[in-house]
Amino acid sequence: xxxxxxxxxxxxxxxxxxxxxxxxxxxxxxxxxxxxxxxxxxxxxxxxxxxxxxxxxxxxxxxxxxxxxxxxxxxxxxxxxxxxxxxxxxxxxxxxxxxxxxxxxxxxxxxxxxxxxxxxxxxxxxxxxxxxxxxxxxxxxxxxxxxxxxxxxxxxxxxxxxxxxxxxxxxxxxxxxxxxxxxxxxxxxxxxxxxxxxxxxxxxxxxxxxxxxxxxxxxxxxxxxxxxxxxxxxxxxxxxxxxxxxxxxxxxxxxxxxxxxxxxxxxxxxxxxxxxxxxxxxxxxxxxxxxxxxxxxxxxxxxxxxxxxxxxxxxx
Numbered sequence: 001x002x003x004x005x006x007x008x009x010x011x012x013x014x015x016x017x018x019x020x021x022x023x024x025x026x027x028x029x030x031x032x033x034x035x036x037x038x039x040x041x042x043x044x045x046x047x048x049x050x051x052x053x054x055x056x057x058x059x060x061x062x063x064x065x066x067x068x069x070x071x072x073x074x075x076x077x078x079x080x081x082x083x084x085x086x087x088x089x090x091x092x093x094x095x096x097x098x099x100x101x102x103x104x105x106x107x108x109x110x111x112x113x114x115x116x117x118x119x120x121x122x123x124x125x126x127x128x129x130x131x132x133x134x135x136x137x138x139x140x141x142x143x144x145x146x147x148x149x150x151x152x153x154x155x156x157x158x159x160x161x162x163x164x165x166x167x168x169x170x171x172x173x174x175x176x177x178x179x180x181x182x183x184x185x186x187x188x189x190x191x192x193x194x195x196x197x198x199x200x201x202x203x204x205x206x207x208x209x210x211x212x213x214x215x216x217x218x219x220x221x222x223x224x225x226x227x228x229x230x231x232x233x234x235x236x237x238x239x240x241x242x243x244x245x246x247x248x249x250x251x252x253x254x255x256x257x258x259x260x261x262x263x264x265x266x267x268x269x270x271x272x273x274x275x276x277x278x279x280x281x282x283x284x285x286x287x288x289x290x291x292x293x294x295x296x297x298x299x300x301x302x303x304x305x306x307x308x309x310x311x312x313x314x315x316x
Contacts, residue, residue, distance in 0.1 A: 037076060037078045037118075038115065038118055040072060040076055040078050040079050040082070041078070041082070041111055041114055041115050041118070042115065043072060044070075044072060044079075044082045044111055045108055045111045045112060045115070047070055047072075048070070048086075048104050048107055048108045048111070049108060051070070051104055052101055052104040052105060052108070055100055055101045055104070056101060070083065070086050071083070081193075081227055081228065081229055082111070084225040084226055084227035084229075085107060085110075085193070085196070085225070085227055085229065085230070086107060087224075087225050088200065088221045088222055088224070088225035088227060088230065089103045089104075089106065089107050089200065089203070089221075090103070091220075091221040091224065091225070092200050092203050092204050092217055092218055092221045093203060093207070095204075095207075095217050095221075096203065096204040096205075096206070096207025096208070096209045096214065096217060097207040097208060098203045098204065098206045098207035099206065102203060102206055103203055106196075106199045106200075106202075106203060109199075110193055110195075110196055110199070113193075113267055114193060117270070117271065117274070120271065120274065120275075121274060124274065124275065124278035125184060125278070127282075128180075128184050128278075128281055128282070128285060129184060131285065132177065132180045132181065132184065132285075135176075135177075135180070135289060135293050136173065136176075136177050136293070138293065138297050138301070139169060139173055139293075139296050139297045139299075139300035139301050140300075141301075142297060142300060142301020142302065142305075143300060143301055143304070145301075146301065146304065146305045146308075151304075151305045151308045151309060152308050153301070153304035153305050153308055154304075155308065156304040156307045156308050157304060161307070162304060162307070165299050165300065165303055165304060166300065168299050169295075169296045169299035169300035170296070170300070172292045172293070172295050172296035172299065173292070173293065173296035173300070175288075175292050176288045176289065176291070176292025176293040176296060177293075179288040179292060180285060180288050180289075180293075183281065183284055183285065183288070184281065184285075187277045187278070187280075187281050187284075193229040193230075194263075194266040194267055194269075194270045195240065195262065195263030195264070195265075195266035195267050196229070196230060196263070197218065197222070197230060197231070197234040197235070197239075197240065197241050198234075198240055198241055198244060198259040198260065198262050198263040198266075199259070199260070199263050200218045200221070200222070200230075201214055201215070201218055201241055201244075201245075201255075201259050202256050202259050202260060204217050204218050205255060205256055206256070211245070211255070215235055215241070218235075218241075219232045219235055240262055240263075240266055241259070241262075243262070244258045244259045244261075244262040245258075245259075247262075
């Protein structure tokens with residue numbers, strides 16, 4: 001009887017563990033579907049750190065993959081890219097025999113850099129987005145001020161000429177706001193993971209591969225992963241990897257240090273380019289403001305007031 005009870009308790013614990021695991025996966029999936037890309041990046045970073053901790057504790061790589069499979073519970077574009085990066089990294093580590101912990105640390109560092117880049121981008125976009133919001137409110141505020149001053153621009157809107165002004169003004173305002181939003185998004189929302197090809201080369205060389213074999217291994221892994229963030233063009237004569245290897249050969253220094261320095265320099269330049277683009281964005285926003293928002297302000301806030309004033313004077 002006691003054996004049956006113990007067996008029942010064991011089965012109950014296993015079922016509870018399974019249900020808890022399923023519940024956690026569903027909760028993670030729901031949270032990632034609701035929240036944005038930054039949550040996906042943090043979730044991926046946490047999984048990588050968990051795998052790395054297990055490896056450092058002496059758990060075999062196969063057991064780590066079984067216990068903590070790297071699968072993000074969402075189909076966002078950024079999740080597919082992170083999974084492709086992980087597959088590329090895993091392929092290079094497996095073929096070269098490099099330490100898996102080194103591979104996980106490399107990807108963790110790059111994801112942390114992406115999170116920092118997104119934080120900086122959010123700060124840089126705050127000013128243009130606030131400007132866009134205030135600019136979009138200008139025509140509405142002009143109508144409200146006209147009503148408070150007694151010019152009654154809203155009464156003009158219900159006349160035939162007022163209806164034409166309203167349609168034209170709000171159409172221009174809508175076009176201007178969409179134009180502004182698209183310019184801000186195109187300038188400040190470019191996702192870019194630079195320098196990772198150099199770190200893949202460092203990983204392959206850390207496994208003891210010859211230089212030519214390491215280049216071939218990394219290039220094949222990039223092509224097989226299908227990641228749009230990685231490019232085999234970096235191995236061309238003008239690419240970052242090729243340039244780092246030439247520098248290492250000319251200076252008679254280790255290729256690993258040059259590759260890592262090159263990757264860090266590329267990330268620094270990427271951040272500088274983002275800041276330059278944000279500074280130039282203020283001047284670029286003048287175009288939709290001058291062509292769309294300002295005419296909308298005149299049509300909705302100025303012309304109805306003038307028509308109302310002329311009507312009052314004619315009556316007087």
